[in-house]
Amino acid sequence: MKKILITGAAGFLGSHLCDRFIKEGYKVFGMDNFITGDAKNIAHLSNNPDFEFIDHDVTKHIDFEGDLDYILHFASPASPIDYLKIPIQTLKVGSLGTHNLLGLAKAKDARILIASTSEIYGDPLVHPQTEDYYGNVNTIGPRGVYDEAKRFQESITMAYHTFHGVETRIVRIFNTYGPRMRLNDGRVIPAFMGQALRGEDLTVFGDGSQTRSFCYVDDQVEGIYRLLLSDYSHPVNIGNPHEISIRDFAEEIIKLTGTTQKVIYKDLPVNDPMQRQPDITLAKKILGWEPKVDRAEGMKITFDYFKSLTEDELYKSEHKDFTGFIK
Numbered sequence: 001m002k003k004i005l006i007t008g009a010a011g012f013l014g015s016h017l018c019d020r021f022i023k024e025g026y027k028v029f030g031m032d033n034f035i036t037g038d039a040k041n042i043a044h045l046s047n048n049p050d051f052e053f054i055d056h057d058v059t060k061h062i063d064f065e066g067d068l069d070y071i072l073h074f075a076s077p078a079s080p081i082d083y084l085k086i087p088i089q090t091l092k093v094g095s096l097g098t099h100n101l102l103g104l105a106k107a108k109d110a111r112i113l114i115a116s117t118s119e120i121y122g123d124p125l126v127h128p129q130t131e132d133y134y135g136n137v138n139t140i141g142p143r144g145v146y147d148e149a150k151r152f153q154e155s156i157t158m159a160y161h162t163f164h165g166v167e168t169r170i171v172r173i174f175n176t177y178g179p180r181m182r183l184n185d186g187r188v189i190p191a192f193m194g195q196a197l198r199g200e201d202l203t204v205f206g207d208g209s210q211t212r213s214f215c216y217v218d219d220q221v222e223g224i225y226r227l228l229l230s231d232y233s234h235p236v237n238i239g240n241p242h243e244i245s246i247r248d249f250a251e252e253i254i255k256l257t258g259t260t261q262k263v264i265y266k267d268l269p270v271n272d273p274m275q276r277q278p279d280i281t282l283a284k285k286i287l288g289w290e291p292k293v294d295r296a297e298g299m300k301i302t303f304d305y306f307k308s309l310t311e312d313e314l315y316k317s318e319h320k321d322f323t324g325f326i327k
């Protein structure tokens with residue numbers, strides 16, 4: 001039985017990856033310190049003999065007994081609200097945490113895949129974004145703590161690959177959504193759906209002409225799975241290229257949820273990227289991968305998940321009135 005360590009296991013993507021690798025017959029070790037995750041996301045695995053949970057902060061030294069075949073490093077705050085609230089931890093998990101995990105991969109002779117992001121392209125001047133675009137990031141802007149941590153993460157990963165011969169993979173994840181996202185993490189999908197469910201107006205920042213493209217979580221997990229098992233060590237974009245403006249997307253959500261509320265407009269936050277769209281030519285070529293779930297289907301499944309939350313979850317909201325970033 002192959003053994004895999006997944007960091008960020010109690011988070012949105014990490015928990016779906018745990019499910020997928022268990023389904024594929026792996027022994028999964030999930031590691032998390034719950035800084036932005038939720039035990040609820042992995043509660044269904046608590047009695048599964050193929051799953052073991054390790055409560056640990058990956059920025060601290062990692063002792064792991066026994067052998068490991070693979071590591072997926074997904075621990076990191078991922079929403080702008082989170083990384084504005086905990087900027088130092090965000091920088092540390094991308095730098096010190098990644099260093100620790102690369103060291104572990106080297107010691108165990110394991111293959112490691114790290115979760116990078118479309119944010120390394122910053123507010124891109126090239127559209128859509130191909131892997132050979134270097135990006136346009138403001139190092140000292142509010143998003144810099146996340147973007148630069150992820151850029152460093154890519155550099156140190158390549159250095160371990162080149163100088164220590166560690167088998168590394170780098171996925172550049174574009175906006176991904178689905179069940180188990182946090183309702184109030186400030187990202188646009190949970191934000192709109194939460195507002196619709198609470199009977200509030202939908203908040204659009206700026207004039208809503210900025211675009212995003214949304215990838216359903218099952219498609220993302222499939223891309224990551226294929227990349228891990230591939231022999232390609234340079235970064236690969238995984239995301240859905242179907243682009244939509246935030247204004248049009250708000251209208252789609254109004255139709256889907258049946259809310260009678262309207263769209264309201266607020267000031268655009270600093271360094272909010274105007275366009276985000278992956279070029280997935282490389283993923284198609286080397287992984288034979290492309291997204292399968294269309295937005296209408298994925299959004300319906302996601303809205304059904306949010307509808308199933310309790311009143312407490314719907315109204316408990318550290319960030320409900322946050323008017324900073326939207327992703």
Ligand SMILES: NC(=O)c1ccc[n+]([C@@H]2O[C@H](COP(=O)([O-])OP(=O)(O)OC[C@H]3O[C@@H](n4cnc5c(N)ncnc54)[C@H](O)[C@@H]3O)[C@@H](O)[C@H]2O)c1
Nearest residue numbers: 008010011012013033034035036037057058075076078176
């Ligand atoms: N969801 C997306 O659209 C998206 C896009 C680009 C990149 N990513 C990347 O994917 C990964 C997962 O994102 P997500 O959306 O699931 O976020 P998430 O916040 O739901 O999950 C992150 C998990 O990492 C854990 N974590 C954070 N710091 C830790 C530490 N020091 N030690 C141990 N655990 C720690 C959190 O508690 C949480 O459970 C992140 O690395 C993120 O940068 C996600």
